[in-house]
Amino acid sequence: MSDRHADDEAAIQAVLDNSYKAWEAGDADGMVADYTADATAIMTGSLRDSRDVIRENMALAFAGPLKGSSTYNKQLSLRFVGGDAAIVVSESGILFAGENEVPDTRKVNATWVFEKRNGQWLIAAYHNSPALTPGQ
Template sequence: MTSTDTTPVQAERDDAERAVLAVLEDVYAAWAANDPDAFVADYTADATALLPGTHLRDKEEIRAAMAAAFAGPLKGSRAVHDVQSIRFPGPRTALVISKGAILLAGESEPRNENRALDSWVLSEQDGAWRVRGFHNCPEHTA
C-alpha cells in the first residue's frame, strides 16, 4: 500500500522555513540597532560575504566591516528585505533569494542605488540555523 501523506515532511519544511526566516529577522533587527555583534550572532565562524568589490572571508571580517559601516556611512540606517524564495537543495541547507534595500538615516523610502538582490546560504548545525554565505548585487544598473 502506498501512502500519499506528506504531512510530516511538509511540517518539517515549514519548521525549517520559519527558522530560516527568524535568522534573517535577527540579522535585520541587529542592523536596525546598528549592532555589529548581534548582526553576526547567527553567522558561522567561516561565513563569507560577497558585496560589490568586497570579499569578506569570515565572521570576524564581516563583524569588523559592519562595525565600521555602522559607525560611519550606515550610522542610523536600517535595511529592509523581501524574501522571494527559500529552497532546500539538500538536507539542512537553505538557499534564500531576497530583494533588499538600505534606508539611510532620515529616509522613508530607499533610493534605487540602495536596492539590491541578495542570496543567502544557511545551514543547520546542532539544531540551529546559521548564515554560511551572503551575496549582494545592485538590483538596478546605471
C-alpha cells in the same frame, strides 16, 4: 512547501529577523551572531571571508556611514537543498537615516546560504549585486 520544512522555515526567518533588528540597532555583534565562523559576504568590490571580518567591517560602518541606518528586505524565495542547507533570495537595500524608501538605483538582489549545524540554522554565505531596474 512541505510541512516537514515549516519549523526550518520559521527558524530561518527568525535568523534573518534577528540580523535585520541588530542592523537597525547598529549592533555588529548581534548582526553576525547567527553566522558560521567561516561565513563569507560578497558585495560589489568586497569579499569578507569570516564572521570576524564581517563583524569588524559592520562595526566600522555602523560607527560611520551606516550610523542610524536600517534595511529594506523583501524575500523572493526560500528553497531547501538537502536536509541541512537552504537558499533565500531577497530584494534588499539600505535605508539611510531619515529615509523611508530605498531608491530603485540602490536596491540589490541578495542570496543568503543557510546551513543547519547541530540543529541550528546559521548564515554560511551572503552575496548581493545591484538589481536591474526596468529598461536596463
